[in-house]
Amino acid sequence: KNEVEQSPQNLTAQEGEFITINCSYSVGISALHWLQQHPGGGIVSLFMLSSGKKKHGRLIATINIQEKHSSLHITASHPRDSAVYICAVSTSYDKVIFGPGTSLSVIP
Amino acid sequence: KAGVTQTPRYLIKTRGQQVTLSCSPISGHRSVSWYQQTPGQGLQFLFEYFSETQRNKGNFPGRFSGRQFSNSRSEMNVSTLELGDSALYLCASSFGTGSLNTEAFFGQGTRLTVV
Numbered sequence: 001k002n003e004v005e006q007s008p009q010n011l012t013a014q015e016g017e018f019i020t021i022n023c024s025y026s027v028g029i030s031a032l033h034w035l036q037q038h039p040g041g042g043i044v045s046l047f048m049l050s051s052g053k054k055k056h057g058r059l060i061a062t063i064n065i066q067e068k069h070s071s072l073h074i075t076a077s078h079p080r081d082s083a084v085y086i087c088a089v090s091t092s093y094d095k096v097i098f099g100p101g102t103s104l105s106v107i108p
Numbered sequence: 109k110a111g112v113t114q115t116p117r118y119l120i121k122t123r124g125q126q127v128t129l130s131c132s133p134i135s136g137h138r139s140v141s142w143y144q145q146t147p148g149q150g151l152q153f154l155f156e157y158f159s160e161t162q163r164n165k166g167n168f169p170g171r172f173s174g175r176q177f178s179n180s181r182s183e184m185n186v187s188t189l190e191l192g193d194s195a196l197y198l199c200a201s202s203f204g205t206g207s208l209n210t211e212a213f214f215g216q217g218t219r220l221t222v223v
Contacts, residue, residue, distance in 0.1 A: 033208055041145075041196050043214040086151065090208040094164055096141070098151035 003027050006087050006099040013106050019074040021102045023087030026068065030094075034061050034072045035086040037101070043086075046072070077106045110135065112201050114215035121222050126187040129218045133180050133201030139163075140182040141212070142174060145196040154197075157182050158205040189222045196220075 004025045013019050023032070034046040047054050047061040049070065054061050058077075063070040074081055087099035113132040121127050133140050142154040153166040157176035176182045180201075186193055198217045204210035 031208060031210075033212070035214075041198070041217040041219065043198060043200075043217075045200075045212050045214065048208075048211050088151070088208060095166070096143075096153040096208045098153075100150050 002100070004087060004089055004097045004099040006085075006102050008102060009100065010103045011105070013077050013104070015078060015106055015108050017077050017106075019077050019081075019104065019106075021072045021085050021087075021104070023070045023072070023099055024068060025070075025087075025089050025097075027089065027097065028092035029065075029068075029089040030092055031090045032063055032070050033088040033090075034070075035088055037084045037086060039083075046085075074104075079106045079108050082106050112199060112213050112215035114197075114199055114218050116218060117216065119218060119220045121189050121220065123189055123191060123222055125189050126185060127189060127220060129184045129197055129199075129220070131182045131184070131199035131201070131215060133182070133199075134213055137201040137203050137213075138180055139202045139205050139210075140176060140180065141200045141202075141208070142182070142184050143198045143200070144168075145198060145217075146192075146194070151198075154184070156205075163205060186220075191222050194220060194222045 036044045049063040058075045060073040084101045086101045139158045141156040145151045156164040160176045171187045174184045196217045200212040200214045202210045202212045
């Protein structure tokens with residue numbers, strides 16, 4: 001079993017839909033990141049969480065430390081949101097573990 | 109404020125050769141982390157440097173090494189290249205130490221192809 005898992009693996013949505021991507025982990029963490037990777041490779045850090053909830057524009061990220069689970073929500077999705085979303089954790093013993101990524105395609 | 113700059117963007121090398129990749133962090137950032145991304149293994153942590161010292165290392169063979177200079181620029185070296193080293197190599201910079209313990213900014217990556 002991987003230490004960081006994401007679901008779904010692939011997601012296709014219609015423009016305007018509400019999207020949720022989930023991340024679960026089995027290790028102790030000091031922080032969790034949601035990353036966005038567009039074709040071409042560049043990665044953008046969307047959120048860094050250690051507790052609670054953060055919002056930036058149409059994006060919302062939540063984390064439940066007790067349940068070892070985080071979600072990334074995209075409201076009013078747009079084709080420019082099409083990308084791979086990666087959950088990454090910085091563990092209590094200072095290692096970084098990445099999830100396998102969720103490939104999102106938003107269709108006009 | 110300039111972002112994280114990685115050079116070169118693309119590189120083709122032959123098996124057995126060695127390669128050096130460069131990462132210039134955001135001004136004022138003292139931590140540089142390196143990552144390897146392949147289709148089969150996804151993203152994996154290579155190592156982190158802070159104030160010229162390697163703070164943390166992932167599970168990679170000794171052929172992978174790095175260093176950081178006094179201006180925080182970092183280089184990564186891979187010796188005796190193997191076909192499996194073909195990957196996108198990404199670096200990230202942050203102000204504080206601890207791999208992804210603080211907000212990190214990623215470069216565009218160097219795509220290495222070993223033939």
